Amino acid sequence: MVKIPSHIQALSPYKPGRSAADIRAEFGVEDLVKLASNENPLGPSPEALKHLVDGARGMHLYPDGGAALRRLLGDAFGVGMERVICASGSEAVLLLALRTFLAAGDTLLASEGTFVGWQVLASASGHRCTYVPLRKDYSFDVDAIIAAVEPTTRIIYLPNPNNPTGTWFSQEEYEKIVSSVPADVLLILDEAYFEYAEAAAAGFPNSLVDQPANVLTLRTFSKIYGIAAARIGYGIGSREVIEAMLKVKLPFEPAMMSQNAGIAALRDTNFLGESVRLNTRELGAVTEGLARLSVKVPKSAANFVMIDCGSRDMAQALWHGLVRRGVITRPLDGFGLPHAVRVSIGLESENARFLAAFEASLAEDEALARSIREATASL
Numbered sequence: 001m002v003k004i005p006s007h008i009q010a011l012s013p014y015k016p017g018r019s020a021a022d023i024r025a026e027f028g029v030e031d032l033v034k035l036a037s038n039e040n041p042l043g044p045s046p047e048a049l050k051h052l053v054d055g056a057r058g059m060h061l062y063p064d065g066g067a068a069l070r071r072l073l074g075d076a077f078g079v080g081m082e083r084v085i086c087a088s089g090s091e092a093v094l095l096l097a098l099r100t101f102l103a104a105g106d107t108l109l110a111s112e113g114t115f116v117g118w119q120v121l122a123s124a125s126g127h128r129c130t131y132v133p134l135r136k137d138y139s140f141d142v143d144a145i146i147a148a149v150e151p152t153t154r155i156i157y158l159p160n161p162n163n164p165t166g167t168w169f170s171q172e173e174y175e176k177i178v179s180s181v182p183a184d185v186l187l188i189l190d191e192a193y194f195e196y197a198e199a200a201a202a203g204f205p206n207s208l209v210d211q212p213a214n215v216l217t218l219r220t221f222s223k224i225y226g227i228a229a230a231r232i233g234y235g236i237g238s239r240e241v242i243e244a245m246l247k248v249k250l251p252f253e254p255a256m257m258s259q260n261a262g263i264a265a266l267r268d269t270n271f272l273g274e275s276v277r278l279n280t281r282e283l284g285a286v287t288e289g290l291a292r293l294s295v296k297v298p299k300s301a302a303n304f305v306m307i308d309c310g311s312r313d314m315a316q317a318l319w320h321g322l323v324r325r326g327v328i329t330r331p332l333d334g335f336g337l338p339h340a341v342r343v344s345i346g347l348e349s350e351n352a353r354f355l356a357a358f359e360a361s362l363a364e365d366e367a368l369a370r371s372i373r374e375a376t377a378s379l
């Protein structure tokens, strides 16, 4: 039998947010709302959809390795294409960074309760990752993260805002991190929800402004641009960082169709504006709706909120209560927060449906209502 390394054997397969078809089959609920994967409830950018077809016309030709989109992004951010890399989703850029910059004995650093994709890639790399506990309010403990840097630390991963907590670190904290981390350590700022955060949180830091040479900023077309299935994301860093990663990247990634969709989505500023406005308004509505039921959530700058249920059993009870009422949310075992559930922000009608299902689930289960209110009281 082929020998499988112990760190790969120890991995659990990634469990994505459950699809509507899957839930329909298991629970027999017909009319479903999916608020499980932080997708854009408005659907794809219409421009992206149109240009996907143009990309398909040249499907017999090998793609250009993302050159056209790199050029456009390089211009848009005023950094030049040499500082941009595109791949099949920002998670692919993350994987590329791990493959490019790690050598034997190097270690990784991140916070607990962070993006499951990082946790999977870090474990699969075989390099030790130190996870620093979250603060009580679920924000990153910036001082503790800085204190946890070791001589072996080679990569630090910090999503801002964080998924699944929705919390973020301020400009001041960002500057503190940047000035404290040694210049030879790669600091990955995963800004998958940047466009939402910029609108939702005043003073939200933009790591592309005066970006230090050891920072790699990740962004994606999967969230606000609404083309998650196209698998297209990008990284922006110093020339040296991007040049090294380009040597490791699969030469024909990303797919041409995906790249064309990304180019069109980037130009579709109407759709971007509409998506931002919807989320900012509905994030407020959901947060207030929960507060009316005496349930608090960590203040979110993204397109989702996290509900602490007090225990894993209670989180399961909430998830089931919601799904029986046709609302699919995301349990957070894989993220290391088994006592919590994440709810994506949908359309106004979908969010109203969630709030009604949430209220009904709490009314039906007194222990659940008590547990959630107690767990979130101090937020």
Ligand SMILES: Cc1ncc(COP(=O)(O)O)c(C=O)c1O
Pocket (backbone or CB within 6 Å): 037, 038, 088, 089, 090, 091, 092, 115, 117, 159, 162, 163, 190, 192, 219, 220, 221, 222, 228, 231, 232, 233
């Ligand atoms: C923080 C964060 N980074 C990256 C991703 C993955 O994005 P992509 O679809 O571009 O791989 C997600 C998706 O949920 C995310 O939450």
